Amino acid sequence: MKYIEKLRNSGLRPTKQRLKICEVLFNSEKTFHFTINELDKKIKKQISDKISLATIYNTVHAFEKKGYLKQIPINSNQTYFDTNISDHHHFYDLKEEKLIDLENADVGPINILKKINGKKIKSVEVLVKLED
Amino acid sequence: MKYIEKLRNSGLRPTKQRLKICEVLFNSEKTFHFTINELDKKIKKQISDKISLATIYNTVHAFEKKGYLKQIPINSNQTYFDTNISDHHHFYDLKEEKLIDLENADVGPINILKKINGKKIKSVEVLVKLED
DNA sequence: CACCTTTTTAGAATCATTATAAACTGCGTC
DNA sequence: GACGCAGTTTATAATGATTCTAAAAAGGTG
Numbered sequence: 644m645k646y647i648e649k650l651r652n653s654g655l656r657p658t659k660q661r662l663k664i665c666e667v668l669f670n671s672e673k674t675f676h677f678t679i680n681e682l683d684k685k686i687k688k689q690i691s692d693k694i695s696l697a698t699i700y701n702t703v704h705a706f707e708k709k710g711y712l713k714q715i716p717i718n719s720n721q722t723y724f725d726t727n728i729s730d731h732h733h734f735y736d737l738k739e740e741k742l743i744d745l746e747n748a749d750v751g752p753i754n755i756l757k758k759i760n761g762k763k764i765k766s767v768e769v770l771v772k773l774e775d
Numbered sequence: 776m777k778y779i780e781k782l783r784n785s786g787l788r789p790t791k792q793r794l795k796i797c798e799v800l801f802n803s804e805k806t807f808h809f810t811i812n813e814l815d816k817k818i819k820k821q822i823s824d825k826i827s828l829a830t831i832y833n834t835v836h837a838f839e840k841k842g843y844l845k846q847i848p849i850n851s852n853q854t855y856f857d858t859n860i861s862d863h864h865h866f867y868d869l870k871e872e873k874l875i876d877l878e879n880a881d882v883g884p885i886n887i888l889k890k891i892n893g894k895k896i897k898s899v900e901v902l903v904k905l906e907d
Numbered sequence: 908c909a910c911c912t913t914t915t916t917a918g919a920a921t922c923a924t925t926a927t928a929a930a931c932t933g934c935g936t937c
Numbered sequence: 938g939a940c941g942c943a944g945t946t947t948a949t950a951a952t953g954a955t956t957c958t959a960a961a962a963a964g965g966t967g
Contacts, residue, residue, distance in 0.1 A: 749889035
């Protein structure tokens with residue numbers, strides 16, 4: 644299994660559940676956006692054994708902390724995650740309620756001129772809302 | 776009352792509750808960020824009569840729909856609103872869990888190069904996360 | 908004032924997320 | 938392989954923001 648080492652290297656035990664979640668998240672051709680609820684459904688479809696919802700929450704948060712997933716800053720009743728951890732931004736189609744990737748090159752350089760004492764910039768995230 | 780007309784012009788009846796919420800939101804020197812919970816406390820402090828939490832939710836949403844308030848896109852368990860409706864962005868101090876305004880001039884022009892068929896851009900919002 | 912619509916309200920309902928505490932498992936050691 | 942223990946998983950309960958409900962109250966017009 645290719646994910647065993649990845650998990651071990653992060654100090655996460657490669658449990659059955661985590662390995663399966665890895666497959667669902669990272670084995671696909673394309674990166675994708677998901678909510679916990681959507682991920683839960685996807686897992687149910689792809690595997691026979693059941694993984695508890697609590698475990699899915701735990702795992703997603705663990706992966707996010709390790710940098711294998713990113714949260715997408717958007718106002719929604721559910722939290723959106725992204726398997727694309729490269730530096731990029733998002734369109735949000737208000738009508739379809741769908742996220743679309745915006746590569747960094749599609750946005751151009753962003754230059755934050757204001758500085759805050761003693762703080763450094765961890766990330767710069769752009770959300771572009773779309774309407775018809 | 777200076778807010779009566781404003782409300783009438785938006786098709787909102789100038790009720791006692793809405794006028795008081797207007798005062799709390801729009802009478803201050805500076806604009807500010809708030810959650811519903813924080814607004815509720817602020818209202819309790821400033822006025823004697825009680826305004827139901829449901830009314831605060833209703834009113835904030837009505838004001839947002841009319842463009843008197845903006846939601847700030849950020850992942851949090853609570854929704855953040857902004858009385859500053861000008862085109863601007865935000866720092867988010869992860870440690871203090873505090874939002875700081877970033878004027879448009881502090882960010883520089885943002886040029887979205889990618890186009891989506893049949894959709895137009897409604898807003899471009901930048902969130903800059905800060906760490907120590 | 909009468910009437911009708913909009914608004915307010917308390918409380919219940921919803922729903923994502925987190926906490927709990929018991930059972931289980933990976934893994935190093937013997 | 939058995940043992941032991943910390944790290945995990947799990948079902949379930951708890952939490953907490955937000956929305957719903959339906960009845961009472963209040964604007965606004967004639």
